[in-house]
Amino acid sequence: MPASRPQPRPGVLDIEAYVPGKSKAPGVAKIYKLSSNETPLGPSPKAIAAYRQVAEHLEDYPDGAASDLREAIGRAFGLDPDRIVCGAGSDDLLNLLARAYLADGDEAIYTTHGFLVYPIATLGAGAKPVVAPEKNFTADVDAILAALTPKTKLVFLANPNNPTGTYLPFDEVQRLRRALPENVLLVLDAAYAEYVRRNDYESGLELVATSDNTVMCRTFSKIYGLAALRLGWLYGPAHVVDALNRIRGPFNINQPAIAAGVAAIEDTAHVQASAAHNARWLPWLTEEIRKLGLEVTPSAANFVLIHFPKDKGRTAKEADVFLTARGLILRRLEPYRLPGALRLTVGSEEANRLVVDALAQFMGAAA
Numbered sequence: 001m002p003a004s005r006p007q008p009r010p011g012v013l014d015i016e017a018y019v020p021g022k023s024k025a026p027g028v029a030k031i032y033k034l035s036s037n038e039t040p041l042g043p044s045p046k047a048i049a050a051y052r053q054v055a056e057h058l059e060d061y062p063d064g065a066a067s068d069l070r071e072a073i074g075r076a077f078g079l080d081p082d083r084i085v086c087g088a089g090s091d092d093l094l095n096l097l098a099r100a101y102l103a104d105g106d107e108a109i110y111t112t113h114g115f116l117v118y119p120i121a122t123l124g125a126g127a128k129p130v131v132a133p134e135k136n137f138t139a140d141v142d143a144i145l146a147a148l149t150p151k152t153k154l155v156f157l158a159n160p161n162n163p164t165g166t167y168l169p170f171d172e173v174q175r176l177r178r179a180l181p182e183n184v185l186l187v188l189d190a191a192y193a194e195y196v197r198r199n200d201y202e203s204g205l206e207l208v209a210t211s212d213n214t215v216m217c218r219t220f221s222k223i224y225g226l227a228a229l230r231l232g233w234l235y236g237p238a239h240v241v242d243a244l245n246r247i248r249g250p251f252n253i254n255q256p257a258i259a260a261g262v263a264a265i266e267d268t269a270h271v272q273a274s275a276a277h278n279a280r281w282l283p284w285l286t287e288e289i290r291k292l293g294l295e296v297t298p299s300a301a302n303f304v305l306i307h308f309p310k311d312k313g314r315t316a317k318e319a320d321v322f323l324t325a326r327g328l329i330l331r332r333l334e335p336y337r338l339p340g341a342l343r344l345t346v347g348s349e350e351a352n353r354l355v356v357d358a359l360a361q362f363m364g365a366a367a
């Protein structure tokens with residue numbers, strides 16, 4: 001590359017750009033997009049109405065402090081709104097954290113099959129992503145601790161994790177926090193927290209409230225069904241909130257998103273209906289797919305990780321081609337170091353039944 005032209009900072013060209021889930025199947029009339037962990041129930045009708053109302057006033061800047069939204073989140077979760085930062089999706093917040101807390105040469109730890117935005121945000125900040133091995137597709141606290149060096153500044157932990165669906169019980173998260181040095185910021189990414197039905201799980205609100213070095217990110221993209229609007233929030237210690245507010249875009253979230261977010265979080269019946277739908281279909285999909293002889297990693301979220309055999313005719317890649325031809329779009333996972341698996345989002349009843357039927361045909365046809 002000629003030195004005479006502008007050069008991105010070191011690390012930027014090492015980034016493998018994020019590839020979102022496919023949404024097209026050429027030549028197929030009806031598509032079931034099960035590749036991005038979106039909710040099959042869509043957003044609350046009240047959120048759609050609130051969004052439409054703002055369409056009458058697109059000439060006005062949004063409220064840069066997102067006060068109404070932070071207050072609505074505060075009411076819903078019993079939190080101080082001053083300790084909340086909103087972002088254009090939790091992606092925005094993860095990138096802000098990396099920019100605020102990582103300098104050139106610093107290190108950020110994430111786990112083998114952790115969410116891909118973590119290494120992207122780390123490299124983009126000029127720092128080094130360090131991979132901590134997982135056990136049974138699950139984050140391993142001891143491995144994270146073994147990866148620490150004096151240069152570690154951040155630890156990213158998705159709980160539950162995408163794309164594996166596995167989670168760490170809260171006592172393990174607490175053990176991790178206790179063992180991390182005080183200057184290391186622990187980022188708990190609880191994008192799927194609303195789906196989890198496990199007695200030993202907590203998203204980390206209490207831990208954030210009582211420590212000076214832990215933050216939690218949440219999103220409106222999953223159970224609230226507002227992925228298109230790009231909306232997420234973070235709860236953190238006051239000094240972290242202060243740092244992020246200094247570097248975030250002054251209008252980083254837009255007014256239609258603020259209005260829809262407030263209505264979405266207040267429509268608790270809709271959130272409960274989405275959680276109940278998931279609680280019914282997640283175990284059903286897990287069991288039905290296992291009955292076909294495929295291994296499914298136990299998931300606490302709104303998707304399952306399906307492992308395919310290596311035999312010709314039965315691989316994940318061939319299953320993806322087979323399903324896509326039938327309009328069923330799942331997520332390929334090569335970038336997540338899982339080339340032998342596909343990730344399936346819990347869909348509508350119709351989509352779930354179609355996937356199981358198609359997988360039965362695929363496994364039968366290959367026999």
Ligand SMILES: Cc1ncc(COP(=O)(O)O)c(C=O)c1O
Pocket residue numbers: 036037088089090091092115158160161162189191218219220221227230231232
């Ligand atoms: C673990 C995890 N964190 C964060 C996100 C990003 O969500 P958002 O749409 O809020 O940027 C996702 C989305 O797939 C995710 O799986």
